[in-house]
Amino acid sequence: MASALGCCSLKATHRGGTPKWRSPRAAVIPNFHLPMRSYEVKNRTNVDDIKSLRLITAIKTPYLPDGRFDLEAYDALVNMQIEDGVEGVIVGGTTGEGQLMSWDEHIMLIGHTVNCFGGSIKVIGNTGSNSTREAIHATEQGFAVGMHAALHINPYYGKTSLDGLISHFDSVLPMGPTIIYNVPSRTGQDIPQGVVQNIAKSPNFAGVKECVGNDRIEEYTRNGLVVWSGNDDQCHDSRWFHGATGVISVASNLVPGLMRELMFGGTNSSLNSKLLPLIDWLFQEPNPIGLNTALAQLGVVRPIFRLPYVPLPLAKRVEFVNIVKELGRENFVGEKDVQVLEDDDFILIGRY
Template identity: 60%
Template sequence: MASGLLPRSSLGLRNPIATKVASKHHVQVVGASKRRTSVEEIRKLRLITAMKTPYLPDGRIDLEAYDEMVKVQIAIGAEGVIVGSHAGEGHVLSWDEHIMLIGHTANSFGESIRVIGCTGSNATGEAIRATELGFAVGMDAALQINPYCGKTSMQGIVAHLEAVLSLGPTIIYNVPMRTGQDIPAEAMHALARNSPNFVGVKECAGNERVRHHVEKGLVIWTGMDSECYEAMRTCGAVGDLVLLLLLATLFLG
């Protein structure tokens, strides 16, 4: 399925057998008859869980445990799930595993919850290919980060994100503590003005940034549990993209 992607290093896998998971779980490519979820539909989502990725002792993804986790999110009212994000250790999954998990989630639960695939990459070409595959297997929207580690110019950030925004509805993820580089507010606003696929921002750079974006008319979800109440109560964020996983763990086991 993902053979056209640049391979992620096997050093990131817990066990070489983990690479076999994609061959054991064939993912259906969604036909052209499926209606693409609109930007406005994604903007209406309020509670979105960044899913963890459970593993079996031999390193394979534990799909039974994963499915139970998704069912919990549906039961407690989450409106969307993010698959393969930092919370789900997407950075150590192979692309085969990554796309398989997005497709599995869409095929199994897409009628009950929106599926947002974290298909960003440090390499623009790799992000494009992963995002194309993510939409092909049924995700409703993409979550995209800026290139990490190798810091680039504002023009470089914009060019990278414009390339993936062209593919479908996209939430931009600004998490400078992980990428090593903040996406400047002016870059975010330029993307919002110029791309019809720009959904909004998962913002982790603090509530002053959240407030600034909201004043400019952007749709913002907070990615910081410790700041989510203030972000939604006083800064204008529309929802939270992490908290529901914590609630499920605390109150539903």
């Protein structure tokens, strides 16, 4: 009888000897942070170590012909970032196509990056979601495999209220250092300053990746908040004229050394002007289409796209080769000659 009832309490009985069922205490979970989410276990990285990062690459995820991750190419690309002075990587962000990953793939790649490179570079896992439940679970797992910080976007598509935004971020901030990502062009909803100022009270709030522009960045930095520009074309002015700590960059996948110079070397309008044609080219179509095409033509990754992304058309691929020659092949990642790939060179994968 006891085995059939499992965890039910049988201590109280009626006079006739029939056990009186009582709700097990374990069924009531108090409202406290579970050990997996505690400050002691998860806040291993000091939030100030994240706040000080000036150049963070939103790293590309390469693929094999069957659609799995090409970890050999990925490792080589991350190594190139480290060698050229990048201080952190965003794993599984928009650029890394986290939106096309299962959560198993997502957490595996974060853990792999920590295991291989965590001693040399800060690993920031994109564990954000439009579902608070998923964001909590992914962030728990991300910190459990050792990521140094989390990147969190506001809930997209099924948008919520301002109070809902605060509650969403409050659900994940206790787990460890956190960067909030504001990109209304993708989410359809701006994160207002009032929301940021509210959640900035958390000791784990590292700062904001801001894509709205330099006026917004300056409003935050005047009030002592850490901000990274999310726009490569604005990051020079963000850093040197509007108080941004640095940039979370797509272009640094390609030219990490030049982007480091832009973020560390003081005002340099000449270098910024030289980089703008490359940056403009990268974003003629939604990111990461341009980056994927560029890295394939540099021979750094295989020319494989997970749909719905497809390569830039031939004329744009020719244009990229000319940009590389203008900037100098030695400033780009990889060692192979840049080439114009033909349409038939690309593999498009719909099931992965």
